[in-house]
Amino acid sequence: MNRIVARFQDGRVLKGFTNDFIPAKDHFHLFVDEHAGTRPTDVHVPELKALFFVKSFEGDPQHHKSNDTPEGATLVGRRIRVVFKDGEVIVGTTQGYDRNRPGFFLVPVDPGSNNERCFVIAAAMKAVAFR
Template identity: 55%
Template sequence: VIADLKAIFFVKDFAGNVKHKEVKQFDPSKPAPGRKIRVVFKDGEVMVGITQGYQPERPGFFLLPADGQSNNERCFVVASATSEVTFL
């Protein structure tokens, strides 16, 4: 059931890079193709990225991370798992 999930992460590599520190800001030299958004999950995790389909009444939305070096290519965020969603 989707309500039991936090998000679905689409990753570049299953191993990831444990040394990488996620950047929570946008590269000003690269245009963002969508709306900039900050998501706080109920467990305290914060993600910053862009979205083209966030609407509060929908069960979820896709987010592309602001950090181009992130192991996450994109993420489907389950709306019920969030405590705060803010446009930047």
């Protein structure tokens, strides 16, 4: 199962696990416990700001986020800068951005990020730029 943090456009946050997120579908199931037997929450993708696939739920409180590409880093895909409607900025790379799709995957450029990748919901973006 994938460890995820679902951030909604209205500010809500849900943490849990999923095994059925598919970008082309408008919903998926979030389990608060990784083990079978727990009742899932139905998450509607259009309500999300982004879905973060994380290394841990705690993260590293000492880590200072960086939107700069580390010197000598090899990037896969196009470098992209996303500004969300709430003002948050995330920089990473993407191989699947299409403005006609409801969202796309982004891999953060920050090697110390707790996010392995995230699925950005296009409707939650204020601006997008390629570098």
